[in-house]
Amino acid sequence: MVDKSRRSFIRKGMFGLAVLPFGAGVLTSKAFAALPKVDPSAPNAKALNYVSVAANASGHAAYQAGRVCENCNFFQPATGACPLFPGHAVEPAGWCQAWIKRP
Numbered sequence: 001m002v003d004k005s006r007r008s009f010i011r012k013g014m015f016g017l018a019v020l021p022f023g024a025g026v027l028t029s030k031a032f033a034a035l036p037k038v039d040p041s042a043p044n045a046k047a048l049n050y051v052s053v054a055a056n057a058s059g060h061a062a063y064q065a066g067r068v069c070e071n072c073n074f075f076q077p078a079t080g081a082c083p084l085f086p087g088h089a090v091e092p093a094g095w096c097q098a099w100i101k102r103p
Contacts, residue, residue, distance in 0.1 A: 035081055035089040044085060045096075054095035062097045069093070073100040 038045050040052055049060055057063040069075045070092035074082050080089035084098055 038085045038088040048096040050096040052091040
């Protein structure tokens with residue numbers, strides 16, 4: 001005698017496995033969607049003296065040549081994101097006073 005609940009479980013499991021790649025594709029496309037760039041006039045950007053071109057920060061006491069977002073420990077190269085500006089991407093050639101050397 002065949003157990004109907006077992007057969008139903010296997011059928012639903014197979015359906016779930018068949019649909020899995022489609023769901024993963026949707027999640028992946030949302031995860032790598034382009035983030036909006038940080039507006040240098042935003043309050044949190046002003047608080048950290050963020051500039052989209054590092055050379056424009058040459059008058060700031062903490063700025064040193066060669067320090068850019070791209071070589072900062074906070075910068076996430078895959079997305080261009082920075083946790084100091086949640087939900088936004090920064091310019092790789094930008095700078096802010098929270099710059100920390102990438103190890």
